[in-house]
Amino acid sequence: MKPILKIALVDDEQEYLDGMGKLCNSFGRSAGYPVEAVPFCSAGDFLEAFSGGSFDLVFMDIYMEGMDGVAAALEMRKSDSGCLLVFLTSSTDFMPDAFSCHAFEYVTKPFSEKRIFDVLADAVKVLPQEQKYIELAADRKTVRVFLSDIASAATDAHYIMVTLADGRGLRCRMTMPEFMEKTGGDARFIPINKGIAVNAEFILEFKNGCCVMESGARFPVRVRDSARAEQMASDYHFEKIRSRQRHRRGE
Known part of the structure; x- marks a missing residue:
């Protein structure tokens, strides 16, 4: 794109x-x-x-x-x-x-x-x-990152570790609510546990209480949030397919 x-x-x-x-x-x-x-x-x-x-x-x-x-x-x-x-x-x-x-x-x-x-x-x-980007402060500089390149974000003390699709990590001083606010409520980013959000585009499966990413990374999912997280991922992919179909028809 x-x-x-x-x-x-x-x-x-x-x-x-x-x-x-x-x-x-x-x-x-x-x-x-x-x-x-x-x-x-x-x-x-x-x-x-x-x-x-x-x-x-x-x-x-x-x-x-x-x-x-x-x-x-x-x-x-x-x-x-x-x-x-x-x-x-x-x-x-x-x-x-x-x-x-x-x-x-x-x-x-x-x-x-x-x-x-x-x-x-x-x-x-x-x-x-995939066109949308956010600005993140990491390593004493501000970088622009496309949302499509962010695989996950996880709280690390007073920081957020943002992991990109290519495996690189950006350690940013911010809270998880601040990160989610930066995404503008983008439906791709699904909170699966306290302090952890993953990009639905990179989820491989939910298995044994974990969210397994295409990279092989595994994140624990709170039991009470498991069904909701899986439904959010399913809804995101369903709506993406519907939007593309409407766009192709020029609706």
Whole structure:
């Protein structure tokens, strides 16, 4: 999966291109997503640069000189049915046509920062979550770590030992509640015992009171939490499959 959230901004008004670019980058900083927002001042310029999989999300103005946004979206859909599409417009007249392009959202101008942030927050929920990262302070420096690279986190005195998928460990001075807060409540991270959380992506099995990881690491699971932890892991994988199916259908 792409580590950067790539967003195309298509609008023939420079004011909106500049404003949307700032909002997308501001959202990325606040939500922990590296964002690359690429502006296009016409549908034609966008389509020349577009290919299947080149963008995760497209903000498309409907009323533009030359080719309008709906026509551009129909062309886009010929090569990419999964890219999330958000229409921007000053009128709702084109709404039926817009949603025939499998639009993810429809935003009326002028829009607020909150409106765009809400749309982006909804979008990242259905995009591959491997893109999200957190910042951790370890060895007297701050490092960015993708959530997809974190296999487990376990309390170690006044520290948290964060173990990455490649076996490396980061010893961070923080509490487990602080670590879980940094993940933003990401469903991948399942608390299995006091001071221990594991990434569902790396769980091999639950066996003999332990959570066995793909690396061979074993973590004890509290008896009273065992059924709940297994259910959380099952629910996570089920929802991930459903999200991918909806994304492929352009729903």
